[in-house]
Amino acid sequence: MSQDHPIESLLRPAVEAYTAGTCLGCAILCLWAPWSIALTPSIGYGTAAGFLVFGGIRGRQAWRIWRYRRNMKRLPRFSLTSRQIPVSQRQLWLGKGFRWEAIHTRRLYEAQLPETQSYLQPSLPYQLARAWENRLDRYTWGAPVIQLLSADTPLNPVRPLPPVGGLPALHAVEPRERDVYLPLGERVGHTLVEGTTRVGKTRLAEILITQDIHRGDVVICFDPKGDADLMMRMYIEAHRAGRGDAFHIFHLGYPALSARYNAVGRFGRISEVATRISGQLSGEGNSAAFREFAWRFVNIVARARHALGQRPTYEQILADVINIDDIMIEYCVAVLTQYDQTAWEQIQKEEKKLNPKTIPRNMQGRHPRVVAIELYLQSNPVADTVLQGLRSAVRYDKTYFDKIVASLLPLLEKLTTGQTAELLSPDYTDLEDKRPIFDWRQVIRQRGIVYIGLDAMSDFEVAQAVGNSMFADLVSMAGHIYKHGIDDGLPDIGRRAGKLPINLHCDEFNELMGEEFIPLINKGGGAGIQVTAYTQTLSDIEARIGNAAKARQVVGNFNNVIMLRVREDRTAELLTRQLRKVSINQRMLMSMTSDNSNVDTDQDFSSSGGDRVSTVQVPMIEPADVVSLPKGQAFALLEGGQLWKIRMPLPLPDTGKEIPAGITDLASRMREKYHTGDHWWETVMPAPIQITPPAGDVGVPTTPASSAGSLAPQKANWEGDFEVASGYSDSLGEVDDGVDED
Template structure:
């Protein structure tokens, strides 16, 4: 039976025998060295030998008792785990996750025993602890005016080893989950090759997801990889932490910031400026529009109009951006004129301009214009007439002509969803950020380009400021991910140095790109699936952070698409979650465990036979019951995790229990955004 149970949740009776053995050893060893008459009928040499033997036995029994006391103490309170930023471990072969142990069946058995109501009193804080907490509550107001009382109160609250009543860490949850394996705890490393399968971090608000992100991003920066962090909240702590690590790694000149909440320190970024196929521009914008029910048809019309405008702009040597697209979608006439003249110069007879000018000046020609062309630009109408009369054909011309032929009122209805979104993206300082003027020499802020970032293995922090304007943040984040997906496709086909001279002339493997996306539900879209399942060959290692499975379903608008996305994360780290459905993303992938329980039985049997000298029989027994298919980890365990702790399903389905180091302020962190702004303006060569 001893093999089935841990048997450490009890009183430490070993201290009694230890005291007896050490006392006897003291008597034996005390008599022989001073030449006195021995108190024992033993020769001195034999007394000495027995004395040291009793010392060994006593110390062994005391050590056994201490193991029981320490085990119980660790179940109540885990040792403090913190590490200064400069001492955080990192490696080029592994990813440090904290301290932990592989979760196994014996940990489940210990957890079952620790949750037994019979041993609850052994794990609860003692009376002195409760008195200290009561004193602190009672003296809270009085200590404000009585310095000596305040000092006493500070003493009982001090988190120091000498304080026997120091408060338990304010992390909530069930500390037993880590305490049962604390003796097996060691630095936990994940093989970097396994990270190619990407990682999903689950956890509700305020349980340590951002702190875990800081730990992982720190190591990525120190390895010299390209690091891209997309943070919808715009967490300044994370920004400051990345800045400090860039300073430590001597890569501050490669640190880039795009922050919608602070345009003055942000680099500019054109979400539609880079593409492999021109249709990507329309897809990136149209995907931000509603697509349910009747809205799907309007989104398709918007895609068509944006695609036509984008193709015309690119053909004319321009770049589609958030300002040009809504301008020409609203009033296509100037773009139509520029493109038709550009096309006719190359495909029509040399005198086409004379014919068009004559038609414009002919009053009879104007009367024959279609109704939808009445009131439109006369030159644009003449160009369309000339193009149609001569039977020309060009895809872009046909698209522009189709927009020009549309009834104005009906056209405004079709673009009703598109234009409000584009106006939000181009209003105020954010508009200058997202639609950069490439010809504005007065604006010294660089324009972010992903190919340069990846080739230079740079560090990029993207803050979307979702708390201020969630719709703009969602649109920019999703478009940026679509841009990165397109970039991954280019890297996969051509490498990072396509078009640039290399020493060998051979195609080089793309650099590693560590992409971290916090608050995934804010930015997830259809483009995220190919980013996960096909970008591995392009060097992308994606780490995603979200709160629940429902967030993914809401972000993608489909349960099936969310399931497809979940199938592409090979590594899952689950912190405290709030729903059983989310917890089952881990627990449903685990094998069963065998759990044993002890059942005490007592029986008495009366004997009514007066001739039998035995009046009754009593029987006491302990029976062991086995539960062969118990949960190795239950959803309730994930719901009760303390802050800063997690279960990690990594390395091909192996389950680990891990806790993160407590954060300590890094002296290299900037004091405020003003410090960052000053350094960036100095780099850009602009006045403060």
């Protein structure tokens, strides 16, 4: 089969097999009966060898046609264990696939022609088997027959196709796939993963996170919905990589098992506290003024607490904003005597002389001691900027003050209600609480691994507020690293040169992002932050931000785009509009007839027929191709516009041993509570082995307090792997080992 023709045709009968069969018969004849074709035995051997060589060439060409046609219905299975996932210090493995070129566009065009549909449709026995399954489903005695017909084994010639949907030809247009890698140097440009629900975004996250953990990078995963398998994968891989002590779980839904985190406890400048909190308030229209007021009052109380040597927390800030009189009194008790030893004696005298009728209108409703302090300071000014800020706050009419901070209170109450307060406003003095407290500087310096479950399905408002707070804290930390480095404040001995990769995985990131997310992806690369964001559609980002221009600004900061199946054309066009057009050859059947006007000849008419080959410009792929992707497959735009077609292995739960009871209990409760629908491949794979907590005492803490935080067992043996089904592939024929015979 020569490939030097103007138009390649692979969806056709494998006519080369006829030649191969003929050559095989001739070779046998030359070996066993050379005399029948007038050959001597010695000449017959040489002639037989020639027939076999030529027949082998033609047979190999026929095999390529058969394999191509088979792959149009079912791809070979592609399975790995967790230990077989490639881990490189230079590249990130994405799966198997190929770089999409003009030839693949031509093959896809051929697969859509009416005359080639017979090669893409299931066989008649397959259709009859499915029809019998539907017919027998109404009878109880038909269950054994249905089980036999639907058995997913290579021994079943009519086994059902994987439930992945989509257009199988999108990946089958290239029979020779290879490993697809993204250079690590490109990750700092950030990666956007888009796909509708139940197509494999979270499973792709597991593949990428597994590599990041074994590479030794900082890994931070935001998971709003709470995926138990993702959490378990991170935990198991952290211990397999010998990094179990650096693993932390923060989960709003399970405070007893969660580590604690103070989003405003560490800062470079005290004003960052007010910025992180007020940044979550709306800044549109009339709300902008209230946002500025909120920033000012949070900054006032944060400065006062910092001056008193106290670490700011959400609970303390809420208490101070609600009752600013207490912080005013507490600060004056600590400070005024430094300027005047008799200050409190004079204040007490002023407080005793107070007459409610003579109190200024703007000070009515304030604590009498606050009024006395204000009267004292009017006569004895003190040059203290913090005190001046507190004075300006208490001089507001109390009713008016409550109104201008009204937009701030709901946000702080979301962060300080119920058991959430224990996680976000930790008590540093409570030595009985064994749950660790972490912050981003500590995580980054220790090359930590953090899983953050925000329980958004139970309480979206709190999840959103906490996620935004963490993002704002990360932005602040990125700015500090960019200016001073990771080891700022540590001795010069043992300092690390260069940036440390900080891999930030944000599942359903459109539910978390706010104003603070834009500078994180826009400028975070300078601090080593590498964002991999997972979302469904472009409209989700616009709806969350509320501004189309800002949504485009966010998307414009992602240099790499991995797009699984999407249901919105506009989202698909985010990929397809960036691709150039390609030239493909088209075949046109020509048939012409003409009359002969010369009456002196016997020829009345003439006719001719043939094929005409023309070249046309077409898009490399259409939005409809992205919409038609099977589950577990994606188009990836990498390294400055190179289009790759990839399919990814999707792991099953691990069979790890001696996992702490707290972890297994958390995972099982998450599986009961959250139904992500991402386990579609389990219908074509054997059921996974369930993880069970170890019996007896194996050195693993089991009480809620002792199994919190890092949740690292004192003893852990990691055995067993996870199988990856690529039977999710497309809908294509026999099962083989996934290795081409070429």
